[in-house]
Amino acid sequence: MVNYLYIHVPFCIAKCHYCDFYSVPVENAGPDATGKYVRTLLKEMKLREGSAGNLKTVYLGGGTPTLLSGSQVADILSGAREIFALVPRAEISIEANPGTVSEAQLAAFRESGVNRISIGVQSLADHELCVLGRRHKVKDAFAAFRAARSAGFDNISLDLIYGIPGQSMDAWENTVSSALDLSPEHVSAYELTPEESTPLQVELAEGVYALPDELLVTEMYYAVIEKMKKYGYLHYEISNFAKPAYECAHNLNYWNRGEYLGIGAGAHSYFDGKRSGTLRDLARYVESIEGGTVPVDEEVNITEQDEFKEMIFLGLRKIEGIDLRLMPESGKLLTNKAVDDLIHHGLIEIKDQYLRLTAKGLVLSTEVMVRILNQP
Numbered sequence: 001m002v003n004y005l006y007i008h009v010p011f012c013i014a015k016c017h018y019c020d021f022y023s024v025p026v027e028n029a030g031p032d033a034t035g036k037y038v039r040t041l042l043k044e045m046k047l048r049e050g051s052a053g054n055l056k057t058v059y060l061g062g063g064t065p066t067l068l069s070g071s072q073v074a075d076i077l078s079g080a081r082e083i084f085a086l087v088p089r090a091e092i093s094i095e096a097n098p099g100t101v102s103e104a105q106l107a108a109f110r111e112s113g114v115n116r117i118s119i120g121v122q123s124l125a126d127h128e129l130c131v132l133g134r135r136h137k138v139k140d141a142f143a144a145f146r147a148a149r150s151a152g153f154d155n156i157s158l159d160l161i162y163g164i165p166g167q168s169m170d171a172w173e174n175t176v177s178s179a180l181d182l183s184p185e186h187v188s189a190y191e192l193t194p195e196e197s198t199p200l201q202v203e204l205a206e207g208v209y210a211l212p213d214e215l216l217v218t219e220m221y222y223a224v225i226e227k228m229k230k231y232g233y234l235h236y237e238i239s240n241f242a243k244p245a246y247e248c249a250h251n252l253n254y255w256n257r258g259e260y261l262g263i264g265a266g267a268h269s270y271f272d273g274k275r276s277g278t279l280r281d282l283a284r285y286v287e288s289i290e291g292g293t294v295p296v297d298e299e300v301n302i303t304e305q306d307e308f309k310e311m312i313f314l315g316l317r318k319i320e321g322i323d324l325r326l327m328p329e330s331g332k333l334l335t336n337k338a339v340d341d342l343i344h345h346g347l348i349e350i351k352d353q354y355l356r357l358t359a360k361g362l363v364l365s366t367e368v369m370v371r372i373l374n375q376p
């Protein structure tokens, strides 16, 4: 039985310059677009009845789920409770963007059962937010945090980005310090990766902006690790830090290759040995659900070889690493020459039956994973 539910909300105020998540500007989505979408999500849940149950987590992601009203989120969660059932104390997260939230709305989310909020702060420097094409200002991020606390959220995560064009080490350290002054329970710190064909990628290609040099970006990563540790946060995944007991259960399930059901336009699922995604097209998604069919537009059977790959790509993201006792093909790793070489170069280690990246290996994680997988 699938115990993890993801709900995609594909609306944003406008597209940020580096992003290729599926979302459309809410203003262009037609009259009552969010209301219509929520009603469609409830229908999809009904169509998916039996595919998930006793939910341990529900994650409203996007897009910008905080473009939904308190009563719309309450309707979605009532539907999830009724159709799938939630375990007591289930983790219910919502992603929020500064500038799109009010205290009354956040209080309504709390009232409906949302108990974790992840705020897309990204940077605490206005000119960097401008380069990223974010619509909010630094003051909106602080206001969103204060509103979330006042609304009763005691599990708040902040998303930060480093490696922004023009960003200096001082500016990054200032963003991290100012974020930590708020004492959030969780912080995600991602390196900026401008996706293909996004405006920022075009601007980089045209030389309008340049990314900071690799060495500086590496130093930024080590700086945030050091700072978070100093403040008592547990570094539990390549890009994620939590106060003890505040790790994100929903995301841990992804890294553990657990099954999950994703609903909504452009949502992904993994269960019954298949990874699948629904149509990244709002109008066609709504039309298909109205007609009684979930519009699955990609479905891949996961072979044993894929499983092995995923274990490396997802499992090594966790700082604790991969529990070799739970890995049916662990023998493949122990006789892998690349693993020997990587251990020799201090990039990975095997300790207490766990294979994990070392501090040196963390920054080269993708290269390390690729080397392990390319070795027969």
Ligand code: SF4
Residues within 6 Å of the ligand: 011, 012, 013, 014, 015, 016, 019, 020, 021, 023, 062, 063, 064, 097, 120
């Ligand atoms: S980064 Fe977030 S807010 Fe910006 S366009 Fe992408 S999903 Fe929307």
